[in-house]
Amino acid sequence: MTRSDPKSVIQNNEAAINPHNQSNERRNFLRGGVKAASLVAVASASPMVQAQESVQKDFPAWSITPGKGFSEYGQPSTFEFNTKRTIAKAYGDLAPGTGSTRTPIEKLEGIITPSGLHFERSHNGSPAIIPKEYVLTIHGLVKQALNFSIENLLRYPLKTRTYFIECAGNSAQNILAPQPVQATAGSLHGLISCSDWTGIPLSILLEEAGLDSKAKWVLAEGADAAAMSRSVPLEKILDDAMIALYQNGERLRPEQGYPARLLLPGWEGNMNVKWLRGLKVTSTPTHTKDETSKYTDPMSNGMARQFTFEMGVKSIITNPSATMKLPIPGLYQISGIAWSGAGRILRVEISSDGGKNWFNATLDGESQPHSLVRFRAPWNWKGSPAFLQSRATDEKGHVQPTRAVYKANNSVDGRYHNNTIVTWAVETDGSVKNAYL
Amino acid sequence: MTRSDPKSVIQNNEAAINPHNQSNERRNFLRGGVKAASLVAVASASPMVQAQESVQKDFPAWSITPGKGFSEYGQPSTFEFNTKRTIAKAYGDLAPGTGSTRTPIEKLEGIITPSGLHFERSHNGSPAIIPKEYVLTIHGLVKQALNFSIENLLRYPLKTRTYFIECAGNSAQNILAPQPVQATAGSLHGLISCSDWTGIPLSILLEEAGLDSKAKWVLAEGADAAAMSRSVPLEKILDDAMIALYQNGERLRPEQGYPARLLLPGWEGNMNVKWLRGLKVTSTPTHTKDETSKYTDPMSNGMARQFTFEMGVKSIITNPSATMKLPIPGLYQISGIAWSGAGRILRVEISSDGGKNWFNATLDGESQPHSLVRFRAPWNWKGSPAFLQSRATDEKGHVQPTRAVYKANNSVDGRYHNNTIVTWAVETDGSVKNAYL
Numbered sequence: 001m002t003r004s005d006p007k008s009v010i011q012n013n014e015a016a017i018n019p020h021n022q023s024n025e026r027r028n029f030l031r032g033g034v035k036a037a038s039l040v041a042v043a044s045a046s047p048m049v050q051a052q053e054s055v056q057k058d059f060p061a062w063s064i065t066p067g068k069g070f071s072e073y074g075q076p077s078t079f080e081f082n083t084k085r086t087i088a089k090a091y092g093d094l095a096p097g098t099g100s101t102r103t104p105i106e107k108l109e110g111i112i113t114p115s116g117l118h119f120e121r122s123h124n125g126s127p128a129i130i131p132k133e134y135v136l137t138i139h140g141l142v143k144q145a146l147n148f149s150i151e152n153l154l155r156y157p158l159k160t161r162t163y164f165i166e167c168a169g170n171s172a173q174n175i176l177a178p179q180p181v182q183a184t185a186g187s188l189h190g191l192i193s194c195s196d197w198t199g200i201p202l203s204i205l206l207e208e209a210g211l212d213s214k215a216k217w218v219l220a221e222g223a224d225a226a227a228m229s230r231s232v233p234l235e236k237i238l239d240d241a242m243i244a245l246y247q248n249g250e251r252l253r254p255e256q257g258y259p260a261r262l263l264l265p266g267w268e269g270n271m272n273v274k275w276l277r278g279l280k281v282t283s284t285p286t287h288t289k290d291e292t293s294k295y296t297d298p299m300s301n302g303m304a305r306q307f308t309f310e311m312g313v314k315s316i317i318t319n320p321s322a323t324m325k326l327p328i329p330g331l332y333q334i335s336g337i338a339w340s341g342a343g344r345i346l347r348v349e350i351s352s353d354g355g356k357n358w359f360n361a362t363l364d365g366e367s368q369p370h371s372l373v374r375f376r377a378p379w380n381w382k383g384s385p386a387f388l389q390s391r392a393t394d395e396k397g398h399v400q401p402t403r404a405v406y407k408a409n410n411s412v413d414g415r416y417h418n419n420t421i422v423t424w425a426v427e428t429d430g431s432v433k434n435a436y437l
Numbered sequence: 438m439t440r441s442d443p444k445s446v447i448q449n450n451e452a453a454i455n456p457h458n459q460s461n462e463r464r465n466f467l468r469g470g471v472k473a474a475s476l477v478a479v480a481s482a483s484p485m486v487q488a489q490e491s492v493q494k495d496f497p498a499w500s501i502t503p504g505k506g507f508s509e510y511g512q513p514s515t516f517e518f519n520t521k522r523t524i525a526k527a528y529g530d531l532a533p534g535t536g537s538t539r540t541p542i543e544k545l546e547g548i549i550t551p552s553g554l555h556f557e558r559s560h561n562g563s564p565a566i567i568p569k570e571y572v573l574t575i576h577g578l579v580k581q582a583l584n585f586s587i588e589n590l591l592r593y594p595l596k597t598r599t600y601f602i603e604c605a606g607n608s609a610q611n612i613l614a615p616q617p618v619q620a621t622a623g624s625l626h627g628l629i630s631c632s633d634w635t636g637i638p639l640s641i642l643l644e645e646a647g648l649d650s651k652a653k654w655v656l657a658e659g660a661d662a663a664a665m666s667r668s669v670p671l672e673k674i675l676d677d678a679m680i681a682l683y684q685n686g687e688r689l690r691p692e693q694g695y696p697a698r699l700l701l702p703g704w705e706g707n708m709n710v711k712w713l714r715g716l717k718v719t720s721t722p723t724h725t726k727d728e729t730s731k732y733t734d735p736m737s738n739g740m741a742r743q744f745t746f747e748m749g750v751k752s753i754i755t756n757p758s759a760t761m762k763l764p765i766p767g768l769y770q771i772s773g774i775a776w777s778g779a780g781r782i783l784r785v786e787i788s789s790d791g792g793k794n795w796f797n798a799t800l801d802g803e804s805q806p807h808s809l810v811r812f813r814a815p816w817n818w819k820g821s822p823a824f825l826q827s828r829a830t831d832e833k834g835h836v837q838p839t840r841a842v843y844k845a846n847n848s849v850d851g852r853y854h855n856n857t858i859v860t861w862a863v864e865t866d867g868s869v870k871n872a873y874l
Contacts, residue, residue, distance in 0.1 A: 063662065065564075067564040070538045074557075079696075089507070109686060115551060133497050158770060160801050
């Protein structure tokens with residue numbers, strides 16, 4: 001579509017830009033684009049003539065032949081095949097459903113995770129629950145135990161909220177590995193996703209069952225073959241817990257607990273029990289295998305913290321991030337995600353010198369409690385080595401800690417609840433590396 | 438899992454509920470559920486023993502065998518195969534890519550439309566654009582015409598917003614058909630969807646090209662084989678228009694304009710030109726085929742309104758809705774979606790008597806400009822005939838009109854911009870029908 005000599009036009013174009021004029025930062029985006037070679041100016045003498053000729057001569061085949069017809073359920077472009085979850089099986093093919101898949105956070109934008117890319121953590125695969133056979137039982141210390149079919153549940157009052165879910169083991173590798181692993185942000189930190197969840201406030205169902213005066217805890221029981229079960233304080237259940245039936249508008253995905261899961265806003269991932277078959281009201285925690293052999297936090301004094309429910313305040317720069325390469329020096333938009341189990345994100349700060357100096361990023365849209373928020377900041381990379389970091393603060397005043405603080409507070413094999421500041425090192429050739437600072 | 442006689446427990450359960458006690462409306466949900474048969478109480482003498490026995494004897498096969506392993510990109514449950522778009526080809530297989538698919542709004546919840554279920558409107562199919570060959574040209578009355586590759590565009594500053602898109606022809610059948618067509622809410626009104634869109638504010642790109650003093654309009658040109666093109670006032674382009682690159686977190690879907698589309702918040706669907714190949718700045722509207730032969734509104738005086746850009750204030754009750762059946766009298770949660778091209782939704786009112794009396798629904802979450810908002814309201818159906826309606830008011834004071842008002846303002850073959858109040862008739866057997874009032 002370009003008739004003129006691109007090079008001469010690029011030179012003219014550059015002449016029009018004053019690189020010392022920092023008051024209009026956006027111009028530098030153009031300048032970067034020009035040097036990246038494919039942003040070229042077209043002949044400007046008579047644009048309408050130029051467009052006319054384009055129509056007659058230069059349209060690619062895909063633009064002048066009838067396109068693809070309609071489908072009942074659409075799929076991503078085949079050109080985006082690389083936007084996929086990273087599979088990490090814990091025991092290889094010995095237990096194909098034990099492990100996790102991670103969300104490719106470095107390829108995503110905004111705050112909603114497409115349901116097909118929501119991270120998975122399963123202890124023995126996704127059960128193929130037949131909805132007509134599904135029953136949710138509320139039992140234990142209640143006045144009357146109750147069973148609910150899916151048809152029943154769907155008649156209850158629903159509400160919709162945007163909530164993140166993060167696995168307690170997210171970012172574990174960045175604590176355990178002696179040297180920083182060079183992998184994508186999603187591979188390292190992708191056990192975090194965020195959806196529009198619709199479900200029934202759990203307080204409604206418990207009120208119907210009627211609580212015994214000794215009721216203090218609720219055991220949430222999964223219908224998967226691992227019977228993943230966790231103890232939840234009754235206070236949380238009556239506060240903001242929901243039985244989630246819909247995810248991003250449609251019914252729950254199989255690997256997210258179809259037909260129903262527990263949703264505990266802001267609390268560690270595996271407590272949001274999937275394929276929920278029972279809620280047993282108890283007077284004490286049940287101390288299941290999933291809260292004793294796993295998901296406790298060993299400390300450096302030999303003791304272990306149990307029941308670390310709330311996920312810490314955290315942020316990750318997703319763009320640029322490890323394994324990417326900045327093509328040339330110039331202005332970039334730093335972009336990332338932040339969240340906190342304690343409520344809203346108040347502020348995200350950015351450092352490009354490994355934490356010596358900080359400046360505020362912009363939160364894109366209003367920060368909602370227990371939801372991801374997208375942050376953005378302009379950054380002018382001058383071509384010298386840089387250490388990019390983000391540091392989130394939540395409305396309760398919690399500030400994202402450094403890796404050194406985590407190490408001091410946990411035993412050498414501690415790995416859960418790693419909400420420490422992530423460092424991306426930008427090298428002089430533009431390569432972005434995972435780094436420990 | 439139930440050892441006791443369900444019937445006797447149901448009787449006990451019903452005895453505990455005072456149907457005249459309207460102060461606790463939620464109890465009626467339970468009552469409804471019981472009569473619907475599968476909500477049964479389990480034996481309550483010793484719930485813990487009961488649970489123990491369940492573990493040993495009563496677990497279905499899907500709960501005690503290892504589940505399905507992991508996938509790189511997940512799909513909906515096969516049991517939800519009926520949650521799909523309705524395909525409506527304009528000329529059958531003569532032109533398989535000409536027509537639309539409609540979002541099954543009656544099966545969805547919240548406000549985000551899953552990308553696979555976003556409505557489609559294509560005039561000659563979805564072009565298979567090769568991203569490396571894609572070029573967006575800004576030309577016409579600019580100081581310097583510019584070409585942008587996708588790589589270039591992805592380096593520009595992005596922002597994310599939740600916006601609905603509605604086809605100007607949505608709900609046309611409810612105006613044209615002499616008798617109300619009995620079909621799902623999605624088939625009748627499903628040319629409406631809502632996504633988290635991420636893109637570049639278009640003002641940035643136009644500023645780089647530099648505007649000629651005669652610039653007043655922008656022709657947005659599609660790269661599809663129909664070359665779908667629309668004239669847009671420059672004022673809108675510089676206000677809140679964006680080049681959308683991401684939809685619900687991931688890159689645009691093919692049928693939504695991959696790799697880039699125009700996004701004009703609140704304006705009629707086809708102006709949000711998909712597969713955007715050019716933006717030609719002009720001094721006047723171009724009067725393309727897509728804004729003269731189509732998408733004008735013939736009036737009863739023989740003239741036609743052209744350039745009705747903004748979509749009207751509108752709401753639809755999605756549950757219950759046509760083709761559904763209420764199983765029994767009792768309390769239901771009415772749920773639906775509302776939106777306005779003029780900004781935020783201020784209020785949604787509900788009537789169950791065809792518009793004689795109205796009460797306010799609750800907006801679920803904060804109403805955002807040019808986004809869907811979910812509304813909910815409890816409704817106690819007593820078993821007599823009812824006419825359910827919703828009526829939305831936006832922040833500019835626009836109120837959703839009646840069908841009679843539309844008919845008076847348009848010619849007999851007018852069909853676009855039908856934002857009139859929708860009526861669902863509930864018959865004594867619980868059947869829900871589409872009705873004209």
